[in-house]
Amino acid sequence: MELSDLEKIRVEKLLKLRQQGIEPYPTRAHPTHTAAQAIQEFEAMKQNAQNGGDLLPVRATLAGRIRSIRTMGKITFAHIEDGSGRIQLFLRVNELGEAQLEFFNEYFDLGDFIEAEGVLFRTRTGEITLHVFAFRMLAKAISPLPAAKDEVVDGQVVRHAALTDPETRYRQRYADLAVNPEVRDVFRKRAAIVRAIREFLDARGFLEVETPILQPIYGGAAARPFITHHNQLKQDLYLRISFELYLKRLLVGGLERVYEIGRDFRNEGVSFKHNPEFTQLEYYWAYADYEKVMSLTEEMLAYICDTVLGTRVIQFDGHTIDLNPPWRRLSLRQGLIEAVGIDITEYPTTESLAAAMRARNLPVKPDAPRGKLIDGLLGDYLEPNLIQPTFLYDYPRDISPLAKNKPGDPSTVERFEGFIGGMELCNAFTELNDPLEQEKRFLEMGRAYEEEDEERHPMDEDYLRAMSYGMPPNGGFGMGIDRLVMLLTDRRTIREVILFPHLREREED
RNA sequence: GGGCGUGUAGCUCAAUGGUAGAGCAGUGGCCUUUUAAGCCAUUGGUUCAGGGUUCGAGCCCCUGCACGCUCACCA
Numbered sequence: 001m002e003l004s005d006l007e008k009i010r011v012e013k014l015l016k017l018r019q020q021g022i023e024p025y026p027t028r029a030h031p032t033h034t035a036a037q038a039i040q041e042f043e044a045m046k047q048n049a050q051n052g053g054d055l056l057p058v059r060a061t062l063a064g065r066i067r068s069i070r071t072m073g074k075i076t077f078a079h080i081e082d083g084s085g086r087i088q089l090f091l092r093v094n095e096l097g098e099a100q101l102e103f104f105n106e107y108f109d110l111g112d113f114i115e116a117e118g119v120l121f122r123t124r125t126g127e128i129t130l131h132v133f134a135f136r137m138l139a140k141a142i143s144p145l146p147a148a149k150d151e152v153v154d155g156q157v158v159r160h161a162a163l164t165d166p167e168t169r170y171r172q173r174y175a176d177l178a179v180n181p182e183v184r185d186v187f188r189k190r191a192a193i194v195r196a197i198r199e200f201l202d203a204r205g206f207l208e209v210e211t212p213i214l215q216p217i218y219g220g221a222a223a224r225p226f227i228t229h230h231n232q233l234k235q236d237l238y239l240r241i242s243f244e245l246y247l248k249r250l251l252v253g254g255l256e257r258v259y260e261i262g263r264d265f266r267n268e269g270v271s272f273k274h275n276p277e278f279t280q281l282e283y284y285w286a287y288a289d290y291e292k293v294m295s296l297t298e299e300m301l302a303y304i305c306d307t308v309l310g311t312r313v314i315q316f317d318g319h320t321i322d323l324n325p326p327w328r329r330l331s332l333r334q335g336l337i338e339a340v341g342i343d344i345t346e347y348p349t350t351e352s353l354a355a356a357m358r359a360r361n362l363p364v365k366p367d368a369p370r371g372k373l374i375d376g377l378l379g380d381y382l383e384p385n386l387i388q389p390t391f392l393y394d395y396p397r398d399i400s401p402l403a404k405n406k407p408g409d410p411s412t413v414e415r416f417e418g419f420i421g422g423m424e425l426c427n428a429f430t431e432l433n434d435p436l437e438q439e440k441r442f443l444e445m446g447r448a449y450e451e452e453d454e455e456r457h458p459m460d461e462d463y464l465r466a467m468s469y470g471m472p473p474n475g476g477f478g479m480g481i482d483r484l485v486m487l488l489t490d491r492r493t494i495r496e497v498i499l500f501p502h503l504r505e506r507e508e509d
Numbered sequence: 510g511g512g513c514g515u516g517u518a519g520c521u522c523a524a525u526g527g528u529a530g531a532g533c534a535g536u537g538g539c540c541u542u543u544u545a546a547g548c549c550a551u552u553g554g555u556u557c558a559g560g561g562u563u564c565g566a567g568c569c570c571c572u573g574c575a576c577g578c579u580c581a582c583c584a
């Protein structure tokens with residue numbers, strides 16, 4: 001470890017502490033309160049006194065990281081921070097003696113963890129503060145944290161010289177979290193969102209399960225997989241790209257409502273809304289269809305908003321978005337008529353659709369099948385404008401090999417995607433449960449992608465066997481948790497809601 | 510993968526091709542209810558890396574690396 005001058009000074013302090021028989025990394029800490037609890041208890045005591053009760057001193061031992069030090073001769077003020085927030089320390093020569101105060105000034109730096117025992121009081125400026133009688137080093141920090149000073153002006157937090165460089169923030173997330181409290185809030189909120197999803201589904205009889213991440217055959221989505229290898233079995237394995245095919249096997253087995261929250265891996269480009277590994281929710285619901293799933297989606301999002309945010313009206317990327325049910329429901333056909341003026345039912349073949357697109361000066365990707373063209377139109381001209389919650393429903397069959405046909409319309413399947421803030425958030429369908437039809441679809445997909453090879457759905461014979469035992473009709477649902485967290489925390493990139501987002505490996509320097 | 514941009518002190522940022530700077534942090538002082546404390550003094554640099562042009566490069570040119578934006582890709 002290469003040390004800077006600043007770090008060398010701190011290491012010297014550390015060594016001097018040890019020479020004096022003081023352990024700079026003691027094994028145990030004994031806080032009696034968090035910062036927030038201490039403040040709360042002090043205010044409660046004041047309240048009690050106002051109501052005629054006795055005014056007793058409130059003692060507390062606090063533990064936290066030193067965030068500021070202001071030395072003024074015979075007194076020193078400092079702020080410490082723990083998980084509950086910040087609180088001020090007041091160290092005075094009267095109580096501590098000159099030697100102890102000098103010891104603090106000499107050996108304690110910003111970023112160190114300290115334990116301080118004392119009595120709470122209110123300073124002249126009105127701040128509830130711990131008047132310290134004794135203190136102890138809990139952990140010496142050698143490296144200075146990236147400076148982040150903030151002040152509160154008229155209730156607004158004004159940040160000075162905060163750590164902002166995105167690369168440092170993501171590579172050293174620990175430092176980012178340590179100095180940027182709002183980053184911690186994002187991940188607390190993320191945890192609350194996931195918890196709310198579990199509560200919601202558990203309450204409705206869904207069973208949380210875990211299925212393989214290492215899979216001999218990948219499937220359930222159109223994406224390129226990561227490949228890995230099991231040495232002893234001498235077997236190539238894929239990191240899953242979705243949970244779908246395993247979860248639906250469970251419906252065959254009589255687990256009628258199942259869900260999984262976990263990581264998917266897709267070996268594709270990264271962008272503001274794509275990370276190579278991302279967290280997905282999928283559920284499958286026997287005897288339901290895509291309309292029931294749509295309604296449950298509205299309910300679930302409303303529940304998450306109520307639980308986590310306390311409001312169903314959110315701000316995202318400068319938009320005010322209303323998540324109250326019901327959401328707008330728009331058929332993909334109607335949506336495209338409005339967006340590009342093309343009624344896809346009038347162009348049932350790839351050739352005719354491509355011609356219609358060219359006639360409107362829309363770019364046509366060569367060799368794309370009809371479904372891909374439609375999907376492209378959707379992504380380019382429709383999705384960016386779907387700011388308010390919108391269900392787009394009824395998708396082309398040829399890009400939806402696991403979804404069930406719409407009765408009476410062989411080219412369309414019962415599938416919907418939910419969009420919010422111009423982003424696809426979820427994807428769901430009435431699941432195909434006809435094993436012979438499913439086999440046909442797999443074969444069709446195999447043909448369509450024969451040349452590209454990478455995105456095609458490999459035939460999963462075991463999945464077909466499962467289905468051939470009889471799979472109840474069901475509705476399935478998938479949602480990107482990361483994107484949901486983006487929406488609910490108003491973060492514009494997926495990297496802001498993933499603790500350790502994937503970054504290119506840095507050359508050793 | 511393409512285009513555009515960025516990379517300078519621990520952090521945030523300056524510097525016309527001509528001696529690399531400021532604020533904060535650090536270090537040494539003064540100061541007993543302060544709060545971005547203040548005041549005085551002071552340390553700190555492989556200017557992302559490697560080449561090139563030039564009397565002279567943080568700045569111009571080339572190559573590479575990383576990050577950001579964007580396009581492509583992507584359920």
